[in-house]
Amino acid sequence: MKEAGVKAWLPSLLRLALVVLLIAFVTNPGWFEPLLKPLTESNAPAIYNQGSLLTLTLLHLRTVLIATVAATIVAVALAILVTRPAGVEFLPLSRSLVNIGQTFPPVAVLALAVPAVGFGEKPTLIALFLYGLLPIFENALTGLTTLPANVVEAARGAGMTGWQRLVKVELPLSAPIILGGIRLSVVISLATATIGSTVAARTLGEVIIAGLLSNNLAFVLQGGLIVAALAVLIYDGLSAIERYTARRMGQETA
Amino acid sequence: MIEIEGITKRYDATTVVDDVSMVIEPRTIVVIVGTSGSGKTTLLRMINRLVEPTAGVIRLDGADNRSLPGYELRRSIGYAIQGHGLFPHRTVAQNIATVPVLLGWDAARIKRRVDELMTLYQLDPQAFGPRYPHELSGGQQQRVGVARALAAEPNVLLMDEPFGALDPIIRNKAQEDLLAIQKRFGTTIILVTHDMEEAVHMGDKIAVMDAGKLVQYAKPAEILAKPASAFVETLVGASEKPFRLLSLGRVRDAVETGTAEGEAIPGDASQRDALAELLWSGRPALPVKGADGKPLGRVTVGGLVKRAARPA
Numbered sequence: 282m283k284e285a286g287v288k289a290w291l292p293s294l295l296r297l298a299l300v301v302l303l304i305a306f307v308t309n310p311g312w313f314e315p316l317l318k319p320l321t322e323s324n325a326p327a328i329y330n331q332g333s334l335l336t337l338t339l340l341h342l343r344t345v346l347i348a349t350v351a352a353t354i355v356a357v358a359l360a361i362l363v364t365r366p367a368g369v370e371f372l373p374l375s376r377s378l379v380n381i382g383q384t385f386p387p388v389a390v391l392a393l394a395v396p397a398v399g400f401g402e403k404p405t406l407i408a409l410f411l412y413g414l415l416p417i418f419e420n421a422l423t424g425l426t427t428l429p430a431n432v433v434e435a436a437r438g439a440g441m442t443g444w445q446r447l448v449k450v451e452l453p454l455s456a457p458i459i460l461g462g463i464r465l466s467v468v469i470s471l472a473t474a475t476i477g478s479t480v481a482a483r484t485l486g487e488v489i490i491a492g493l494l495s496n497n498l499a500f501v502l503q504g505g506l507i508v509a510a511l512a513v514l515i516y517d518g519l520s521a522i523e524r525y526t527a528r529r530m531g532q533e534t535a
Numbered sequence: 536m537i538e539i540e541g542i543t544k545r546y547d548a549t550t551v552v553d554d555v556s557m558v559i560e561p562r563t564i565v566v567i568v569g570t571s572g573s574g575k576t577t578l579l580r581m582i583n584r585l586v587e588p589t590a591g592v593i594r595l596d597g598a599d600n601r602s603l604p605g606y607e608l609r610r611s612i613g614y615a616i617q618g619h620g621l622f623p624h625r626t627v628a629q630n631i632a633t634v635p636v637l638l639g640w641d642a643a644r645i646k647r648r649v650d651e652l653m654t655l656y657q658l659d660p661q662a663f664g665p666r667y668p669h670e671l672s673g674g675q676q677q678r679v680g681v682a683r684a685l686a687a688e689p690n691v692l693l694m695d696e697p698f699g700a701l702d703p704i705i706r707n708k709a710q711e712d713l714l715a716i717q718k719r720f721g722t723t724i725i726l727v728t729h730d731m732e733e734a735v736h737m738g739d740k741i742a743v744m745d746a747g748k749l750v751q752y753a754k755p756a757e758i759l760a761k762p763a764s765a766f767v768e769t770l771v772g773a774s775e776k777p778f779r780l781l782s783l784g785r786v787r788d789a790v791e792t793g794t795a796e797g798e799a800i801p802g803d804a805s806q807r808d809a810l811a812e813l814l815w816s817g818r819p820a821l822p823v824k825g826a827d828g829k830p831l832g833r834v835t836v837g838g839l840v841k842r843a844a845r846p847a
Contacts, residue, residue, distance in 0.1 A: 440608070529624065
């Protein structure tokens, strides 16, 4: 009995510990210097010293947030469009467009975008936006096309207009699946955003690249670990929201 | 009154509903029976224009049902379907309030109506109102589905196999509830089913459909006595006919003078139930009691058997 209680609490405890550790690390990286010191050579600094880790983390998150919000709006709007009777013909076209976005390597997008929009955050946003479209679009499409038929029928029979059906029934019912797509997209973007620093976007990639350039393993590790911790926590958080919305509807949770 | 005139629905080369005309009197229950693919559901869905007819007119109280936009028409007509189709992300109270909200009723009026319907359907508004559909039993979900269809006080209620997913006991109860509510509100009900038993039990009139055509439209007793075609005969079930005929009548109408031994049967029970009881207990006669418990007389095997014979 007691053991089961501990098992149930363990994941939450680990998550809480990870949050505390992450906040402590980005606000007071100095505390962790002794841990990272053995990874450096010839007295190089163990903690990134060309900018605040906290600022970089927040900028990294901002980039991912902007790109994901834009990708969500476009992907969901597109999925809605191609699931309306008037937009069905556009389904194959939008599928291929979104697929191209996914197959095109982000690095190549950066290389192509820099001449057009210059260095900095913009080319990174474009690359993340294109890369994030596919999971959200595919999930939104699945959600909107696998709604229970008798529920949609009931909505029509009750006298809802097309718009009312979309807003009051179809979108709320597909919300858990759409959220799943957003979750995948966010996690991919969190990792991919690091390469934005090759074109002078201010992300945690800066720390990793600085480490690679100066052969400083401590830098590479701290940049990578912060990104990984963010990804794990955000993935967990979004999963919890998905489970909550699905459970409210009595759907089985995966 | 609902007048259906020369209604036809074609999908490409196949005719699903073929030139159907019928008149449905107000405050009655009409049951449309047929095998699957007979076009009965399509006919029903053309009344509230979930399906648009290829040809023909449907008039509701004299007005063409195309004089309003489809969604406005549907708000004025109740619609209940098999498997209820409740919105899983909305509470029971929100589900029932669907059409009143679309019609823009004020909150107090909606709440009054939702509470009234839930009480009518033996669902405590305090306990069940805030629950989600998946937290209810099948029978409760079905009741909420019908309550939702009746919420905006429609004159007409369309039902597509509303009891199809229920087990026999709950199904019986749901049918009785619907009959009671129809009496109370005087709603015109058009119900689609493939079950002749249900049709005979529920319908003031029965419309039999086969391959898109209306084969017979008549009172249950007439359908049983004079099936218009071999198809109707099969649907009625030749060996079931006498029992179905008996199920139409009440014990009260078959009472003879005299007394009998044993437990009395209520006058409201069907003659079929009385005959079953007689056969099962091996007695020649049963005492009958009124609603107040007073003895009315007796029913006999012989009397009931006569009533089960083909009407002249």
